[in-house]
Amino acid sequence: MTRARVIPTDRIICGDALETLRLLEPETVHLAITSPPYNLSKPYAEHHDEMNYSEYLDWMASVWAEVKRVLVPGGRLCINIGENKRRNITYPTFSAFIQQCIDAGYLYRGTVIWNKNSAAKHCAWGSWNSATNPHIVPRHEYIIAFSKDDFRLDGKKEDCDLDKDLFMTCTRSVWLFGTESKTRIGHPAPFPRELPNRLIQFYSFKGNVVLDMFAGSGTVGVVARLLGRKFILIDNSREYCKLALSRIQSEAGRGLFDVDGGVKAEIMDIDDLIQ
Numbered sequence: 300m301t302r303a304r305v306i307p308t309d310r311i312i313c314g315d316a317l318e319t320l321r322l323l324e325p326e327t328v329h330l331a332i333t334s335p336p337y338n339l340s341k342p343y344a345e346h347h348d349e350m351n352y353s354e355y356l357d358w359m360a361s362v363w364a365e366v367k368r369v370l371v372p373g374g375r376l377c378i379n380i381g382e383n384k385r386r387n388i389t390y391p392t393f394s395a396f397i398q399q400c401i402d403a404g405y406l407y408r409g410t411v412i413w414n415k416n417s418a419a420k421h422c423a424w425g426s427w428n429s430a431t432n433p434h435i436v437p438r439h440e441y442i443i444a445f446s447k448d449d450f451r452l453d454g455k456k457e458d459c460d461l462d463k464d465l466f467m468t469c470t471r472s473v474w475l476f477g478t479e480s481k482t483r484i485g486h487p488a489p490f491p492r493e494l495p496n497r498l499i500q501f502y503s504f505k506g507n508v509v510l511d512m513f514a515g516s517g518t519v520g521v522v523a524r525l526l527g528r529k530f531i532l533i534d535n536s537r538e539y540c541k542l543a544l545s546r547i548q549s550e551a552g553r554g555l556f557d558v559d560g561g562v563k564a565e566i567m568d569i570d571d572l573i574q
């Protein structure tokens with residue numbers, strides 16, 4: 300297998316994340332934002348979300364290493380992961396991911412606690428009103444952020460779209476916004492737009508390339524388009540790739556259509572990358 304010579308931006312690639320990343324050119328992505336499968340038995344179309352935990356961690360470590368290869372020097376990786384509790388065992392996955400990325404040579408930028416402002420019914424307290432075995436019920440997720448080689452990312456001042464308020468909000472380590480409806484979007488775990496919206500403006504410049512290698516319903520692509528960035532989305536489910544394309548076309552399609560009305564964004568199969 301040879302590597303792709305031309306990086307396909309504004310494309311949704313239907314394929315395995317790791318295999319697809321291996322085909323992309325090195326040092327071509329400025330920012331990767333993703334939420335991988337959490338290994339919490341979510342009903343994804345093409346992924347069995349209940350792997351052996353150490354195999355799951357090994358897989359994730361390989362993905363972070365391959366992302367590092369495709370990032371430009373100074374490029375960033377932001378990973379969203381929740382508290383990982385399954386069958387009464389809490390797995391410290393977010394801290395494992397931090398260590399994996401440091402071991403892969405990333406520079407650790409820090410962690411945001413995303414307060415999900417959840418109004419969901421509270422239950423699973425453990426021993427109710429008793430110190431015998433009370434449980435902590437997560438109302439938050441993590442966003443862990445890293446840089447490749449250099450904390451600084453080159454870019455022109457006029458390509459930065461942060462204003463003072465957003466900058467101040469993003470620099471605080473606790474972010475408050477709600478979740479997105481699975482039913483409304485038609486995916487088991489969609490990002491709320493506010494998550495990529497903040498990360499893209501905080502960590503990249505207009506015209507930069509933003510990658511999501513577990514793209515699902517394509518929220519990162521939608522927001523990247525709206526903010527004047529290019530995107531590369533990868534997901535191994537054709538159903539979700541189609542969903543992502545239709546969201547991008549209907550929500551962020553301006554400028555994506557050529558003179559004949561053809562859409563420039565498209566779904567590619569991983570085989571199309573092999574030259």
Ligand SMILES: C[S@@+](CC[C@H](N)C(=O)[O-])C[C@H]1O[C@@H](n2cnc3c(N)ncnc32)[C@H](O)[C@@H]1O
Pocket residue numbers: 314315316317333334335336337343344345346486488489490491512513514515516517518519533534535536539
């Ligand atoms: C947590 S969801 C991402 C949701 C996304 N942030 C959104 O806004 O919709 C994880 C995604 O990873 C995809 N996935 C699982 N295994 C994969 C693999 N081996 N390669 C590529 N994508 C995979 C699933 O299909 C799912 O859409």
